Structure formats: C-alpha cells, structure tokens
Amino acid sequence: MSGSDDNVSDPNSVPTSVPGEFSIIENLFAPLAGEGAFALQDDAALFTPTPGQQLVLTKDAIAEGRHYLAGDPPGDVARKLLRVNLSDLAAKGATPRGYLLSCAWSETTSYEWMAAFAAGLAADQKQFGVELLGGDTIKAAGPSVFSLTAIGDVAAGKMVLRSGARPGDDLWVTGTIGDGALGLLAARGELDFLSASDKDYLVQRYRVPEPPVSFGKELSGLASAALDVSDGLLGDLGHLCRSSEVGAKIRQESIPVSSATNACVVTRPDRWAPILSGGDDYQILFAAPVAKREAISSTAVSTGTTVTRIGELTVDAKIAVLDAAGKPVDVSSTGFTHF
Amino acid sequence: MSGSDDNVSDPNSVPTSVPGEFSIIENLFAPLAGEGAFALQDDAALFTPTPGQQLVLTKDAIAEGRHYLAGDPPGDVARKLLRVNLSDLAAKGATPRGYLLSCAWSETTSYEWMAAFAAGLAADQKQFGVELLGGDTIKAAGPSVFSLTAIGDVAAGKMVLRSGARPGDDLWVTGTIGDGALGLLAARGELDFLSASDKDYLVQRYRVPEPPVSFGKELSGLASAALDVSDGLLGDLGHLCRSSEVGAKIRQESIPVSSATNACVVTRPDRWAPILSGGDDYQILFAAPVAKREAISSTAVSTGTTVTRIGELTVDAKIAVLDAAGKPVDVSSTGFTHF
Numbered sequence: 001m002s003g004s005d006d007n008v009s010d011p012n013s014v015p016t017s018v019p020g021e022f023s024i025i026e027n028l029f030a031p032l033a034g035e036g037a038f039a040l041q042d043d044a045a046l047f048t049p050t051p052g053q054q055l056v057l058t059k060d061a062i063a064e065g066r067h068y069l070a071g072d073p074p075g076d077v078a079r080k081l082l083r084v085n086l087s088d089l090a091a092k093g094a095t096p097r098g099y100l101l102s103c104a105w106s107e108t109t110s111y112e113w114m115a116a117f118a119a120g121l122a123a124d125q126k127q128f129g130v131e132l133l134g135g136d137t138i139k140a141a142g143p144s145v146f147s148l149t150a151i152g153d154v155a156a157g158k159m160v161l162r163s164g165a166r167p168g169d170d171l172w173v174t175g176t177i178g179d180g181a182l183g184l185l186a187a188r189g190e191l192d193f194l195s196a197s198d199k200d201y202l203v204q205r206y207r208v209p210e211p212p213v214s215f216g217k218e219l220s221g222l223a224s225a226a227l228d229v230s231d232g233l234l235g236d237l238g239h240l241c242r243s244s245e246v247g248a249k250i251r252q253e254s255i256p257v258s259s260a261t262n263a264c265v266v267t268r269p270d271r272w273a274p275i276l277s278g279g280d281d282y283q284i285l286f287a288a289p290v291a292k293r294e295a296i297s298s299t300a301v302s303t304g305t306t307v308t309r310i311g312e313l314t315v316d317a318k319i320a321v322l323d324a325a326g327k328p329v330d331v332s333s334t335g336f337t338h339f
Numbered sequence: 340m341s342g343s344d345d346n347v348s349d350p351n352s353v354p355t356s357v358p359g360e361f362s363i364i365e366n367l368f369a370p371l372a373g374e375g376a377f378a379l380q381d382d383a384a385l386f387t388p389t390p391g392q393q394l395v396l397t398k399d400a401i402a403e404g405r406h407y408l409a410g411d412p413p414g415d416v417a418r419k420l421l422r423v424n425l426s427d428l429a430a431k432g433a434t435p436r437g438y439l440l441s442c443a444w445s446e447t448t449s450y451e452w453m454a455a456f457a458a459g460l461a462a463d464q465k466q467f468g469v470e471l472l473g474g475d476t477i478k479a480a481g482p483s484v485f486s487l488t489a490i491g492d493v494a495a496g497k498m499v500l501r502s503g504a505r506p507g508d509d510l511w512v513t514g515t516i517g518d519g520a521l522g523l524l525a526a527r528g529e530l531d532f533l534s535a536s537d538k539d540y541l542v543q544r545y546r547v548p549e550p551p552v553s554f555g556k557e558l559s560g561l562a563s564a565a566l567d568v569s570d571g572l573l574g575d576l577g578h579l580c581r582s583s584e585v586g587a588k589i590r591q592e593s594i595p596v597s598s599a600t601n602a603c604v605v606t607r608p609d610r611w612a613p614i615l616s617g618g619d620d621y622q623i624l625f626a627a628p629v630a631k632r633e634a635i636s637s638t639a640v641s642t643g644t645t646v647t648r649i650g651e652l653t654v655d656a657k658i659a660v661l662d663a664a665g666k667p668v669d670v671s672s673t674g675f676t677h678f
Binding site: 038041042043044045046047048049051053054055056057058059060061062063064065066067088089091092094100101102103104106133134135136138139140141142143145147149151152156159161162227228243 | 377380381382383384385386387388390392393394395396397398399400401402403404405406427428430431433439440441442443445472473474475477478479480481482484486488490491495498500501566567578582
C-alpha cells in the first residue's frame, strides 16, 4: 500500500483532523494487513499460490453519489465494496484469499469516516476469512471512488463459468431475490406503504449484501454454469443463456423472496419488475444437472444457505417467465430487453 | 470486466456519443484481454500461476485534477497508470504478467477520450508484454478516477524487499532522477527559462515515466534491497534505510540527471530540491553488495538500462548528501524531513 501526498508519519500521534496518507495507512489499514503484505510497508505484496490451485481475480469499483450516498454508514460502504467482489468469487466456485484496495477520498472525507470504513472492513475480514494485501490511498478531486481487487483460488480446471449449462439442467438461485432493488427504492422513500421494519430490512439488504461465500466454495462440484445476480435476475439469466447457448423457463412464483419483498408485491404487484430485473442481489444464479439435486440440497444445509429451484434450461434460445397457470408473463415492462 | 449502467450491447454498432458500459467493454477493452480473461465476458478472470513462482501484487490509483489534468493526452494518462504499477513490480524483481483495471469515468468523458485511453494501453501492452485480465467500468459523480492492479511473478523466495540492505552495500539508481518532478514544474509553466525541447522532454517524462521493467526482471539476483523512486529520492532512500536499519551517504554530483535537468540546475541551483525530493521518477533505487558491481553493469548493458552508483550504506542511521568536496549539503530546504 502506498500513499503519495504526505511523507510524514508518526505512529504514536493521535490524529485530530485528517492526517497524511502514510498515517492513514499506518493507523487504519496496516492492522488489516495479512501475510505477504509486509504491514503495507513495502511497494507490493507477496502472494504464494497453493500448488494445484488456479487463481480467480475480480475487481469492482463503487462511486459516491452513484453506488452509495455520502450519508450512508461508512462501514456499510466498505462492506458492500468487499462483498460485491466476494460475490463474484463465490459465483465462480472460488475460495476468497485476499484483496487489494484503492481509496480515492473526497476532499470532505473526515478521518472518522475513514476509521469507520476501515472498521467495516475489519468486521468483514473476520466473517469471510480474507486479509488486506495492499493497495493505494489518494485524494480525489471530487466525490470518493473506491476500487477493490479480490483474489480467490479454485482447484485447477474447476472454475465455474457462465458457459457450460445444458438444456434440461435445473436453474437455481441462492438466498432471496429482489431485496437489493427494493431496498434502493425504500431508501429513496418510494415504498412508504411498507412497515418500518420491512423498509429497514430492505434498505439494509441494499447497503450490505449477503453473498453466499460458504456455498460458493462448494459450487464447482455442483454447478454446470453460474454467475452472480448483480444486473438483475433476467439480465443475468440472459448472460448465462447466451454464454451457454441455451434458453430458460422460470416460474415466477418459484422465485424466492423475503417476507418484506412479499409484503411489497402483495400490495403492489407492479413491484415484480425490480425483482425480475432490478439487480443488486449478489446471490448466485446457477445451472446444474438434475442428478445433482440431492447434493445441492445437502450442501445448502451444511453451509447454512437457502437454495431454490426456479426453472430449467431449454434448447430453444428464449427466456420465458411463467405464471402459476403456466402461462407466459409479459416481462417487457421490466426493462428486460436484451436477449 | 463488468459494467453496471447499461444492459444493451450490439457489437456491430458504431458508437456515436458515449455508449453504455457493456459497449465500452466490448469495443474498447475486450481487444486488450489476455488468456484467462474470457474476452471480459465472465464475472472474473482465471490466472494460472507458474509452479515455483510467487506472485507480486500492487495497486495504484490516479485521479483527474490530482495526478493528471483533464487536458492531458488520454493515451498518456493510461500509460502512466500502467507504468506506475509496473515500476513497483520492477523494483521487487518481478516479471509483469497481467493487470486488472477500474475506470470511474467523469460525466464529461467522451467516447473518443476512452478510445484514446484504450489505445495507450494497447501500445504499452505490446511494449511490456502484459495483458488485461479484467476489471470494472463505472461512472463517477465527479472527475475521473482510475485504479490498476498489476500482477507479476518472481521465483519463490526471491522478491526484493525494502529490507535486506547492509552497511557497506553500494547504492544504485536506474535511469535519471528529477525529470518527473521538473516535468511537472515545466507543465505548470514554471521553467520557461528552458529551451522548448528541454521543456517538452521534461513534460513528457512526467506524463509517461519509463520504468526499467527489463532490468527489474533481473534484479533479484543482484540487489539486497530496492524500491521504486516515487515519493522522491531522499524520501524513498529513507524508506529503504528505515526498513533495512541502515544509514546512507550519497554524493549529489553522482546523481544521474538528463541534459534537460542539467540545463535546469545550471541556471537555477535551487532546482536541486525537486531532484532530491520531488518524486515521480519511477526508477529503481537499490542496494547491492560491492561484489555485484560487475554483474550489475553487465545486466544494465544487456537490458539497455542505465545504472549509476550514487553512494553507499552506512551503520550510522542517518542520510547524508555530500557535495563535490565531500561536505554535507543542507537538505532541510528540500522538504525532506522524515528520517
């Protein structure tokens, strides 16, 4: 990790205003550093691959005013940044190993904000078993931008791709779908007909997604294809189908939703649109042979993950959403256009 | 590589204004993608480590209005971003293998700017033998911020650290020192007493550094400690000395400077300050046992690199800069305070 705006550091000082970059690194980020990170005191990190493993690499960024608001809790911002990347690793069947972080702080970011951001990372490092390897901290000329590179590993040849699904495979999702997109609407005050606890639940799901990291570690023995649901269920299903050269039929009533989301669509059936195509779920959408049903269910139990079969893949390169009577739902109003 | 603002892509379209994120990825960045990047069409990249090698990881960011100006050539911005990271790998003795890129574009970034940015990367990929593995492209709410994670490898146990230097070791630098810092002053119009060609040379060195990547690949057999000169020669020497628990004596007249920098200090001796402590050189400062002198010189020749011996390391934990008569130069005016 390196800083470039300030060459003065004093490990014994108690920062009052915003200290220089080296102090930020030493006080806030060095305590997060893992093996090979040299306490963030060298130019680069050293990473020792495990023999027989390949590495899975992903890098996602978030921007203030785009992916979070300046008033959001800083620890939640940090955790979302880490988790959207862990979500990609989980969907590829990888076990997270570490991450590098780049922080471009806005001029108005306080030291307290940075400290709460780092505390959010510390909590998630414990939860997910990852460590900070390195990165950079700079000042942006405008609102903050953060970028994170996550590194996972997987047995050689076992990374789960978007391609690889076959007609007849089951289609599954982990967790619940729609909470992230409805959480954004709730945060914007557009779901005020819901109870306070339902709104709070949805907003928190938007701010801090729950990627199924433990289940993801077991995915390579189960799934024929997978990706994380970040662009929206139908959009991401489109990606999987296009890469695998298949189509899909899904049953709308099979899509797993939380009780808060259910309360929303009971009152406002038009709110199915953000569930189907809203994004920000950070769950895994995966295809698997029918023969894997039992193994999938028992892995879900052993990893404390909910999994739901929502449909199947077809030869015909179309995506159909069916209602309870088996009739196609018109999804043109959901913004889903690209398959 | 993933985009999140636009789900529509048409590979046959000719973009006129700024297209969506998926189109930017498909048209501008997919052509840069290397093996394991799945043409940037999957959630993550697959990287196969070479048996017996460890990985060296670094991540540096640059921000518009901080590290470059909106009017700078976009290809130069991209090349600087890549090169400041390759500089870190070179200083650790690593061979660059690939990189991940995160672009947070400002609202006003045009497609032409993005295309020229990608063209700069394409040119440097050829020059340095690296490929794009993945990343993210988003919209920032303010000025652009870019972040890059570079991955290199090195024989197990052979990464060159900041620690490891011993009293009596020679102190070397590659290339020339001071061009970057003076180039920034020249770009700001503060060196108008120089000839146009000297100014142009310095500005270009600031915009596009020349990290000694070929020499860096051979460094692990030669150096006892090293880092890249990014914070300033004296500041970075301080880092090396602190990590290695040694001091240093350097001879000011031995510091290698370009003819443009020499023309500058001949007229304005006070311009030694940015040479000694200005930063942005992206050359390697390294320590090596006296017995390695011949091997270092022949490696410099075989890799087309200039190396210069500028002093030696001492037991006494101080840094002294000596003039031609062997007397200490007062460096307190250079802003160098932190050792």
